[in-house]
Amino acid sequence: xxxxxxxxxxxxxxxxxxxxxxxxxxxxxxxxxxxxxxxxxxxxxxxxxxxxxxxxxxxxxxxxxxxxxxxxxxxxxxxxxxxxxxxxxxxxxxxxxxxxxxxxxxxxxxxxxxxxxxxxxxxxxxxxxxxxxxxxxxxxxxxxxxxxxxxxxxxxxxxxxxxxxxxxxxxxxxxxxxxxxxxxxxxxxxxxxxxxxxxxxxxxxxxxxxxxxxxxxxxxxxxxxxxxxxxxxxxxxxxxxxxxxxxxxxxxxxxxxxxxxxxxxxxxxxxxxxxxxxxxxx
Amino acid sequence: xxxxxxxxxxxxxxxxxxxxxxxxxxxxxxxxxxxxxxxxxxxxxxxxxxxxxxxxxxxxxxxxxxxxxxxxxxxxxxxxxxxxxxxxxxxxxxxxxxxxxxxxxxxxxxxxxxxxxxxxxxxxxxxxxxxxxxxxxxxxxxxxxxxxxxxxxxxxxxxx
Numbered sequence: 048x049x050x051x052x053x054x055x056x057x058x059x060x061x062x063x064x065x066x067x068x069x070x071x072x073x074x075x076x077x078x079x080x081x082x083x084x085x086x087x088x089x090x091x092x093x094x095x096x097x098x099x100x101x102x103x104x105x106x107x108x109x110x111x112x113x114x115x116x117x118x119x120x121x122x123x124x125x126x127x128x129x130x131x132x133x134x135x136x137x138x139x140x141x142x143x144x145x146x147x148x149x150x151x152x153x154x155x156x157x158x159x160x161x162x163x164x165x166x167x168x169x170x171x172x173x174x175x176x177x178x179x180x181x182x183x184x185x186x187x188x189x190x191x192x193x194x195x196x197x198x199x200x201x202x203x204x205x206x207x208x209x210x211x212x213x214x215x216x217x218x219x220x221x222x223x224x225x226x227x228x229x230x231x232x233x234x235x236x237x238x239x240x241x242x243x244x245x246x247x248x249x250x251x252x253x254x255x256x257x258x259x260x261x262x263x264x265x266x267x268x269x270x271x272x273x274x275x276x277x278x279x280x281x282x283x284x285x286x287x288x289x290x291x292x293x294x295x296x297x298x299x300x301x302x303x304x305x306x307x308x309x310x311x312x313x314x315x316x317x318x319x320x321x322x323x324x325x326x327x328x329x
Numbered sequence: 330x331x332x333x334x335x336x337x338x339x340x341x342x343x344x345x346x347x348x349x350x351x352x353x354x355x356x357x358x359x360x361x362x363x364x365x366x367x368x369x370x371x372x373x374x375x376x377x378x379x380x381x382x383x384x385x386x387x388x389x390x391x392x393x394x395x396x397x398x399x400x401x402x403x404x405x406x407x408x409x410x411x412x413x414x415x416x417x418x419x420x421x422x423x424x425x426x427x428x429x430x431x432x433x434x435x436x437x438x439x440x441x442x443x444x445x446x447x448x449x450x451x452x453x454x455x456x457x458x459x460x461x462x463x464x465x466x467x468x469x470x471x472x473x474x475x476x477x478x479x480x481x482x483x484x485x486x487x488x489x
Binding site: 090094104131132133134137191192193196197205206207260262268269272276285286287288289290291292294299302303305306309310314315316317318319320321322323324326327 | 337338340341342343344346347348356357358359360361380382383384400402403404406407408409410411413414415417421426427428429430431437
């Protein structure tokens with residue numbers, strides 16, 4: 048199962064042209080859904096208006112080199128390692144799901160458009176699906192706030208679940224279909240394989256066609272928002288937030304005499320405070 | 330001045346939901362991000378604004394006394410033990426930063442351990458005082474309680 052391209056065997060039933068056309072339709076649905084989502088929520092308009100406002104209250108100009116540095120830092124921290132999450136469990140689950148999804152989508156495209164029978168690509172496709180399942184089910188059963196903090200049952204579905212449910216069901220049905228197709232040559236097994244293939248297509252179509260209603264588009268706007276956040280720190284506008292003061296600095300102590308008076312010249316680390324326990328008292 | 334959430338900043342961690350004394354910060358059913366379900370009921374206590382680790386929550390002033398464009402933002406840094414405010418007028422003429430030690434009790438340190446307390450006596454049950462209520466909030470037999478009559482003194486400055 049892990050060594051073979053499951054789409055290669057499928058060509059007996061469905062022509063590669065149909066498979067390629069399906070992938071193109073899914074890509075168009077994602078692009079169209081994201082554009083409609085942006086138009087509906089006016090998120091891009093809001094984002095640029097906000098960026099313009101931040102620019103007006105900037106205290107210094109950010110150079111091109113700094114912008115490149117910030118882009119690299121955003122890529123390394125927020126995009127590639129999901130550094131914006133406070134909870135380590137959520138971060139790991141997000142990384143598993145994100146990389147699983149990328150590997151799964153890229154290898155699917157390689158196998159369908161490149162007619163690849165490369166063992167490594169087939170293995171990666173399966174590994175991607177397993178990573179998606181691990182991250183997705185972990186989030187679904189244990190991490191999402193409805194279950195972790197609001198005592199909702201794991202099977203209670205809300206609109207926010209379209210994305211995660213269609214993600215892990217896509218991966219799950221893909222793995223089951225691949226397993227049945229690789230192992231079963233008799234008629235009954237082929238029937239089951241067809242059923243799970245149909246479920247895989249239904250989940251996959253839901254995932255890519257529901258962009259307007261799900262949070263699929265977050266993968267496009269989150270990096271932009273993270274970059275903008277770094278920009279506001281670099282140009283001093285800081286989204287109107289107060290500065291990050293070094294309490295042991297003599298200038299800060301002269302400016303805010305309460306600090307040395309009540310906290311001493313070198314204030315101690317006061318501990319994690321509210322973050323010492325996860326929020327679970329909803 | 331009810332609170333609102335910048336959805337692109339929020340990661341749905343639930344700190345604001347946890348801390349809101351009015352129980353009006355909830356997780357949105359579509360995007361699983363926090364939002365204020367009932368701005369009219371907001372006390373403007375700033376608890377959620379201070380608790381948010383991403384500064385994703387801001388306060389929108391009512392237009393009659395806090396015209397659009399002004400800004401009051403806060404950063405509560407518990408590791409440093411400080412709270413910083415930045416107040417900005419909408420005409421940009423005033424952009425003021427304030428920094429002070431946090432003077433509230435540490436998180437979780439004021440949970441009453443009722444199981445360790447002795448049960449109230451009948452005389453206590455029959456008074457208008459609530460169980461464990463400090464005696465200073467009530468009238469004594471002759472007059473109002475005062476700091477002097479109770480041998481207390483106000484200390485100057487910030488103290489814990």
